[in-house]
Amino acid sequence: MTTRVRPSTKRCAVIGGSGFLGRHLVEKLLDRGYSVSVFDIRQSYELPGVAFHLGDLCDKQALLPAMKDVSLVFHCASPAPASDDRGLFERVNIQGTRIVIQACIEAGVQKLVLTSSASVVFEGTDIKNGREDLPYAKKPIDYYTETKIQQEKLVLEACDKEKGLLTVAIRPHGIFGPRDPQLVPILVDAARRGKMKFIIGDGTNLVDFTFVENVVHGHILAAERLRPDSPICGKPYHITNDEPVKFWDFMSDVLVGLGYAAPRYHLPYALVYGLALLLWLLALILRPLVSFKPTFTPMRVALAGTHHYYNCERAKQDLGYKPVVSLKDGIARTVQSYPHLRQGA
Ligand SMILES: NC(=O)C1=CN([C@@H]2O[C@H](COP(=O)(O)OP(=O)(O)OC[C@H]3O[C@@H](n4cnc5c(N)ncnc54)[C@H](O)[C@@H]3O)[C@@H](O)[C@H]2O)C=CC1
Ligand SMILES: CC(C)=CCC[C@@H](C)[C@H]1CC[C@H]2C3=C(CC[C@]12C)[C@@]1(C)CCC(=O)C[C@@H]1CC3
Numbered sequence: 001m002t003t004r005v006r007p008s009t010k011r012c013a014v015i016g017g018s019g020f021l022g023r024h025l026v027e028k029l030l031d032r033g034y035s036v037s038v039f040d041i042r043q044s045y046e047l048p049g050v051a052f053h054l055g056d057l058c059d060k061q062a063l064l065p066a067m068k069d070v071s072l073v074f075h076c077a078s079p080a081p082a083s084d085d086r087g088l089f090e091r092v093n094i095q096g097t098r099i100v101i102q103a104c105i106e107a108g109v110q111k112l113v114l115t116s117s118a119s120v121v122f123e124g125t126d127i128k129n130g131r132e133d134l135p136y137a138k139k140p141i142d143y144y145t146e147t148k149i150q151q152e153k154l155v156l157e158a159c160d161k162e163k164g165l166l167t168v169a170i171r172p173h174g175i176f177g178p179r180d181p182q183l184v185p186i187l188v189d190a191a192r193r194g195k196m197k198f199i200i201g202d203g204t205n206l207v208d209f210t211f212v213e214n215v216v217h218g219h220i221l222a223a224e225r226l227r228p229d230s231p232i233c234g235k236p237y238h239i240t241n242d243e244p245v246k247f248w249d250f251m252s253d254v255l256v257g258l259g260y261a262a263p264r265y266h267l268p269y270a271l272v273y274g275l276a277l278l279l280w281l282l283a284l285i286l287r288p289l290v291s292f293k294p295t296f297t298p299m300r301v302a303l304a305g306t307h308h309y310y311n312c313e314r315a316k317q318d319l320g321y322k323p324v325v326s327l328k329d330g331i332a333r334t335v336q337s338y339p340h341l342r343q344g345a
Helices: 020-031 060-067 086-107 143-157 183-192 212-225 247-257 269-286 298-305 313-319 327-336
Strands: 008-015 035-040 050-054 070-075 111-115 127-130 166-172 198-200 236-239 265-267 308-310
Touching: 008 020, 008 060, 020 035, 020 212, 035 060, 050 060, 060 070, 060 086, 070 086, 070 212, 086 111, 086 143, 111 143, 111 212, 143 166, 166 212, 183 247, 198 269, 198 298, 212 236, 212 313, 236 313, 247 298, 247 327, 265 269, 269 298
Parallel strands: 008 035, 008 070, 035 050, 070 111, 111 166, 127 308, 166 236, 198 265
Antiparallel strands: none
8 A cells, every 4th residue: 555645735836936035935935944955947045954956847857856746836937028039938937847747646636726817907098996707818918928928827727626737816906015026126226327307197096005015924824724625726816015106206215215217297198108108119129130128118107197906805805915025115215225325325
């Protein structure tokens, strides 16, 4: 008779664990007594108690050793939204996620928690207090969003109590915090090049920005509540700071905190969007001859000039979620963590 050894419930793997969110997740999991394997195409740090497995998640044979004796997998790997490479997004977010699911089933993993995105319902127009039952975007604003939609569908459809794999998707929005490679560095770069003088639109549009530790908290709650009899199986959950803020107030707080001037002059939304569209088309046409990446893309202009904030009541009810760090404290901790990006540094 063969006895199947049940993997320890405190052993988990984080795919994308070298990234911004992934590393914060790994640190919190260690704090909570989990032992952690990281799977990533790169190793960005070392930590006692963390086993790194380097490889591409599209390669099942490379993935399987990272899932050995693991009961819980977090999948938070994705190419960066700015890469704008359709082939790469399709390969990693869609085909790669299929492979992650197959590997989980083969390795006997019981729970898979996906980092999805609240943007899966965003089409570039206002979303106010959006709930999880909003339909997926029919016209996603970019390839990143298009493939995040397919990825989420794949993971949620893979939830199968009979086969023994339970899945759930966390949809964060506007993650920020120490070590974020995108939001603050892009913003500071724009400020240093004199491009942060303008407010797109009237500046009153509300947006969710979510401190990274709240996102981590949502992931861990979901993982720990994911059981065959729980209502969360196969569902998506918005995780935000639950404090929608004016997009341009948030930008100003970060910029002023780092010693830069806040944007002051208003530009009409339609004009900037039209210009961004023209630039994007120009970049596409000229791609064979010259390569240039405009700072303001149609996607960024849409994010900067519309309302997009989400309701996280479902996470509160089903997961017992409540943000653990307020927006004010999150901004202060973020600003402090970037001394090298301060004005004059
Ligand atoms: N940063 C944000 O504001 C938001 C992020 N998300 C999602 O959160 C997740 C984590 O995002 P971040 O930490 O911001 O990104 P990140 O770029 O810092 O981390 C992603 C990690 O995935 C790894 N990776 C990429 N392709 C891989 C592959 N083929 N095989 C193995 N590893 C691979 C990268 O090396 C990187 O370490 C992503 O799924 C993203 O879509 C969702 C909503 C908002
Ligand atoms: C809420 C949310 C999803 C935020 C995360 C995305 C951010 C990384 C970008 C979204 C809008 C971007 C943006 C700029 C910088 C990066 C973002 C904050 C600019 C301020 C860059 C300089 C400009 O010319 C205007 C851009 C507006 C939008």
